[in-house]
Amino acid sequence: MSNRRGFLRDNSLGLFFLAAFLLALAGQALAGRTEYNNQLEAEQLEPVGFWTYVSSSDFGVDVMENWQSEYLQFFLYIFLTVWLVQRGSPESKSPGREGRESDEEQYAGEHAAADSPRWASAGGTRQWVFSRSLGLVMGTIFVLSWLAQSLAGAAAHNERRLQQLQAPLSWGQYLTSADFWSRTLQNWQSELLAIASMAVLSVYLRQRGSPESKPIGSAHASTGVEG
Structure with missing residues (x-):
């Protein structure tokens, strides 16, 4: 239980916005379907179901x-x-x-710390991509x-x-x-x-x-x- 609480606390910002995003997306789908069906009915066309609308x-x-x-x-x-x-x-x-700052300021290459991401200390293409x-x-x-x-x-x-x-x-x-x-x-x-x-x-x-x-x-x- 403590591990779960720790996970929720350590990731609360991302989890909150992910949950809010899903709720907003669902709300948009429901409201959008209603508006879409109102337009169809005004044009004397058959309304569509929820899954038909969200795949439209x-x-x-x-x-x-x-x-x-x-x-x-x-x-x-x-x-x-x-x-x-x-x-x-x-x-x-x-x-x-x-500017991009020096390797020392960015903890890159030979200035990488022990807990730096592995590609931060790598050279060439890997460091270029990661950076x-x-x-x-x-x-x-x-x-x-x-x-x-x-x-x-x-x-x-x-x-x-x-x-x-x-x-x-x-x-x-x-x-x-x-x-x-x-x-x-x-x-x-x-x-x-x-x-x-x-x-x-x-x-x-x-x-x-x-x-x-x-x-x-x-x-x-x-x-x-x-x-």
């Missing part, structure tokens, strides 16, 4: 367009904070420390989810066009359509605004005990300091 392109494109924008946010933030700074933000490195693995994985998930959004979006868009007796679009045509870019950019702009807000507001505002905030007594100009 309409549900898939709604999910994927949110996923790709979230992973774009993380991908950009991970890479851009290597080179760009925001003075006073705990989310930023201190001005003057831009960029977080950004590479986030970027890959973004690209794949954006691709999935484009495929599901094209299917959903063509379904509506066929209902209106219009010719379907090819995938390439859909990629240049207003529907695809409207779905994409409405998510991108919100994520980019959220990043900018967090980087700037954390200079002047505090949240006691959070690692995303500076200690409440830290000067506004203090950069890269976590609470």
Whole structure:
């Protein structure tokens, strides 16, 4: 029992957000099916069941367009904070420390500690991959989810066009359509605004005990300091 409590405590942040994600996804599916069936009934078409809806392109494109924008946010933030700074933000490195930093600062190669990941002390390709693995994985998930959004979006868009007796679009045509870019950019702009807000507001505002905030007594100009 104590081991289970220890596991839950040590992983509580990830477990909380995973559970919240599943609940939100289920709620989206239920609400989305209701809205979708309302549209079908308004067009005098038969409503669909729950599993039919969650396997549909309409549900898939709604999910994927949110996923790709979230992973774009993380991908950009991970890479851009290597080179760009925001003075006073705990989310930023201190001005003057831009760049990839030395092996000594990164505990890499011959500077790796005894408990460092094995690939941190390796050279060549393994260290190169490991030293960029977080950004590479986030970027890959973004690209794949954006691709999935484009495929599901094209299917959903063509379904509506066929209902209106219009010719379907090819995938390439859909990629240049207003529907695809409207779905994409409405998510991108919100994520980019959220990043900018967090980087700037954390200079002047505090949240006691959070690692995303500076200690409440830290000067506004203090950069890269976590609470």
